[in-house]
Amino acid sequence: MRMAELSRRSGVPTATIKYYLREGLLPPGEPTAPNQAEYGQQHLDRLDLVRALREAAGLPIATIARVFAAMDRHREDTPPEYLSIAVGALSEPLAVPEDQIEAYARAQAQVAELLHLLGWNVDPDSPGHDDLVRAVVGVHRFLPGLITETKQLVPFGRTVRSLADVEIPETYDPAVDRSAVLRFSVLGTVLFEPVLLALRKLAHTDRIRHTAAWRRRR
Amino acid sequence: MRMAELSRRSGVPTATIKYYLREGLLPPGEPTAPNQAEYGQQHLDRLDLVRALREAAGLPIATIARVFAAMDRHREDTPPEYLSIAVGALSEPLAVPEDQIEAYARAQAQVAELLHLLGWNVDPDSPGHDDLVRAVVGVHRFLPGLITETKQLVPFGRTVRSLADVEIPETYDPAVDRSAVLRFSVLGTVLFEPVLLALRKLAHTDRIRHTAAWRRRR
Known part of the structure; x- marks a missing residue:
């Protein structure tokens, strides 16, 4: 598909897509003519992942670029290690x-x-x-x-x-598409973080209220 | 103490202290003369808390202002509830x-x-x-x-x-200084969040490596 269709199907404005291409968040399309390129499913998938990491996880563009670079660089590694590498790229270097x-x-x-x-x-x-x-x-x-x-x-x-x-899960099904596993690992890591932190705050309130009840009973 | 000494003892530049005063992060000092005010221990404590929330927890100024406003507004509430209110102010409203x-x-x-x-x-x-x-x-x-x-x-x-x-802890010691308990609650909430999230990533790697070992044994 052309850039215009990629924009329509992904819901991402073309100016933003061009910015992502410049920042290396999207791989270049297949050139078909001067100033024209063809984009595919991988571009749609990646735009969806960018949106999730930006909107739901609030990650800065630089971090997303680092995660994608790690994902691409280690595409041929064995499954457990390449998952670790992508998740590791979420963190700022020390x-x-x-x-x-x-x-x-x-x-x-x-x-x-x-x-x-x-x-x-x-x-x-x-x-x-x-x-x-x-x-x-x-x-x-x-x-x-x-x-x-x-x-x-x-x-x-x-x-x-x-x-x-x-x-x-205890085992990976080798038949499952590798980029789907990667998406799941990266998004599962970051989208579940706020779930855990919110549950912790609620658990603290429950604990404190039990404490207060205990004090009143004395 | 004067502004200059507050700056020296806290290590926070006077321009930053003035900015915090304008943003309501610090209560005004006791006026002693036109354009002169006296600051005390509460200002030192609060500057230390701002630094922790900014540097260690990375919170934006607006969030810190919201937490402090909640802390001040509910100073007279009973302990469990006023802790909850301060911790609740850490979150963006829905x-x-x-x-x-x-x-x-x-x-x-x-x-x-x-x-x-x-x-x-x-x-x-x-x-x-x-x-x-x-x-x-x-x-x-x-x-x-x-x-x-x-x-x-x-x-x-x-x-x-x-x-x-x-x-x-199961009980609060009523003799403990209230602002110390508040500091502990707010900082304990935010400074421990990255500890938990980091441990989770490490736990995932341990889990994945056990999974891989299991697969190789088959």
Whole structure:
């Protein structure tokens, strides 16, 4: 299909499609004449994914471009690893400020200890590792008394690990289209994050109200 | 202390402090002379909280202003409720787009059903409720097959509820300074979110690698 039809079928204005092409969010179409190209289903799929990542997950264009680059670069890798790579690209790379080298080193050691306690088969390159280091630095800095011992984090790890069994099927069907699996992994990661965080806030209110009830009974 | 000392002790430039005063993030100082005011410990505490919410949690100024307004407005409420109100102000108010009224109504019904299944003592005004509605709309829109039945969300609710018991102490010590409890509640909510999300990504990798090992054994 031509650009005009791609715009009509995707609901994305042509100016936006041209911007996405320039930013590398969309692969170029098949050239058919000077200043003319043919677009296909992969372009429609990707525009849908861009919309989901922007509108539902609120990701910046730069992050989406990084995720797509990772998806394209590792298209031929084996399934578990190429999923990890795409999900890993969702995170900002770790940048340690000059004046916080010690704080980051301490957090890195604590994360390593935690992963050892949990016995997980992950490494410092795994998605989430650097996010966790950054998050622990933030907690230490602004709520210094909160995590005094690494083992306090173990229940949180065990809990999200038990959810992973629910979230990720035990086997992949090799017949399933690879780009569908990728879409599911990336979107499943980001669209489910606000579900979990919202449930956590509601759970806190339920907990607090039980606490209050308990206090009134005394 | 004067503005200059407030700046020195907090490490926040005076231009930024003036901006925060204009935006209502800081209460005005005690006027001592024309164009002169006296600032105190509450200003230092609040500048520290602004820094945490901006730098560690990445919240926009408008959100921080909303949280502070809620904290100040409900200063005299009883402890459980005023904590909820401050945490609730972290969320964007629900705005339903004209063309998604049905999708939101469906999500609202599903959230009500879920909270009933979980048996939580919460209501549509509780923090997280509107976030959950919005998140469910996003999942339905972009991953339509993911949540076909509300009961699929129950394990996620039970899990975060079990963490709430770890996160929130069973009783509040009435002797503890109220603003310290508020700081802890707001910061504990937002600084721990990236910890949970990072652990979830790592847990997914562990799960996927076990899956792969299982497949290779066959």
